[in-house]
Amino acid sequence: MNATANRAAAARVSSPSPSSSSFTHTHAVVIGRFQPVHFGHQRLIEQALRTAQRVIVVVGSHGQPRSVKNPFTFDERERMVRASLNADAQMRVSVVGVGDAPYNDQLWIAGIQSAVDRLVAQDGVAPEQARVALVGHLKDASSYYLRLFPRWEFVPHENVQSIHATDVRQLYFHPEMRGQLPADALPAGTAGFLAQFTQTADYAALVEERAFLADYRDRYRYAGSEFPPIFTTVDAVVVEAGHILLVQRKFHPGKGTWALPGGFVGQQERLLDAAIRELKEETRLKVPVPVLQGSLKGQQVFDAPDRSQRGRTITYAFFFELAHNQWTGLTPVRANDDAAATRWVPLAEFLDMRERVYEDHYFIANHFLGGLGKN
Template identity: 40%
Template sequence: MKRNTVAAVVGRWQLVHLGQEALLREALSVAERVVVVLGSSFKARDPRNPFLHTEREQMLSAALSPEERARISFVPVRDYYDDRRWNAAVDRGVAAAAGPDAEVVLVGHLKDHTSYYLNNFPRWRQHRVERLADVDATAMRRVYFEADDPDAAVQVMAPYVSAPVRAWLQAWSRLPEYRRRVAEHASAQAYLKKYTAVSYMTGDALVTVGDHVLLVRRKGPFGEDLWAIPGGHLERGEKLVACAIRELQEETRFPLMAASVLAALSDVATFEDPLRSARGRLITLAHHFKFSEMPTLPEVLGSDDVKEARWFHRDELSAMEGVMFEDHFVILDHFLGVIDEAP
């Protein structure tokens, strides 16, 4: 291996299995130093992403020897639902960890359509490998979160998950968060069985008054206690802007008339990434209703399917990524620019 070569491995690592460990050790055989990119970082937990990036780092570290661990750097990267921004963030993070003069070799295998990102870094040398184990993380999450007994689930995983990672998962299952993840996983599976169309449309209402933004705190079963932009499913015969205004008024008791809200419409954007929601293919049209500064903020009250409605100053938003529902932090960023791109 070349002295100044750094291997990069990209993944979500949402339950580390033997195939992923083998890929990581392949990277260690290619270069003296390895940068592990932890995708889907900083966001709140959901059924597809039950583990925080710090917990995934712990799982991976548990599977490594001390010598291997000393050769690895971890780089968390958020979901942007925008390849251009995501590619730039990965490039920035790997460069910071590898150093300016390192040659980067990207180690990976094309498992399915989600692996297209391997072609997004043409200036990196490619090192493709065959599938290293007949297992995937989605199947392992189902075993772990659908079993009545987590200890039994960990035993079933033995052919596919290494002993150190199984021990970590067994310990993690004793935490209260495990039961919350089990409940949300079950709700997501039930939702997917009930709503079987290729896609569904929703309308969201981002309301700003001067420098303040209106958000709601969700009830269960999805994203309980997470903050979100008011919105919901499109009804038959309804325009999307009317859907957004209706959901705004139902969830927050927003006191202005629908015509006044519509007159404040400033911008509209579609968010349709296939993985933006763990509940299935939900395509939303987000509407920015922009009001000038008022002497007092309109009085709001959480109702319908939310626990609370509240005004936030926009300076508070950048610190809220880990408590925002699904891709709503990215929606806020699209309209208000709340993400700090610094590494």
């Protein structure tokens, strides 16, 4: 991108708010993860501001723990969005966070629809009477979601030559390559935020995690092949008397987050056997193997292609519901050396823990818990 184009792209929305009669829609929606905000995002919001008096920016992957893929919180991303707008434009923009639902598109769609309808109603417009535009760019197969909202009119926007968020993260969290991320490659508000974030402990932890993941992928690549391996893992969802059994990760990736007990399948193991082995190794759960086998209530494959930062990982989850002895209390557990802690977590508490749960384990557990999780 040349310097002239960068300076033009860096200019914030500065035109005065036009009258409502000049708009084709009452509301315009822009959906993205904004990890971080780049010029492509900024241009989509500008198009939305030309389309409708009121703009709703939907920030996806809300409530995820920090990771190299999702390094910034909703509040931080809202700050970057607003930093790309002038004061007049900011008054016309609402920013709302919506969580992922990687194994249920309908739940994710409903979450976005609900958030948009709620903001439309706050503007005094009945949602069924609003003329809503969905502004977006159909760049590749990952943009399929733009066709999932037939009630809204899709307003396409041309591609903007800009560094992509994935490329930004790859450079930004590589300490030796961060200098290759020129200041004018991003909106000024984003560049300023990123400069400040490098001074935080969160940045240092993410740099460490990125280095671990890069080394992991190199070590586990098929010898002499261009194709990376596909890993097979197992996870155990164990509940007893309204509690779920979790372990706190002691190492990268996801250091400090809470996870389901589980791990990799051995070469000579069947899946259920591997799940029970990992469960007992990680938690020292005082339940005999035959009792665990008899407590199995369900199983499911979870195979979202990008569910794990380590590479393509397909996991088989098993749901165990333990009988409870009211006289002895919850079954004793104890963390092994690979876990920082293990504990029985009340389900009501677990439902508010999404920001602290590793990768997609929150959604895996909710599959068996009947979809009780909050979106």
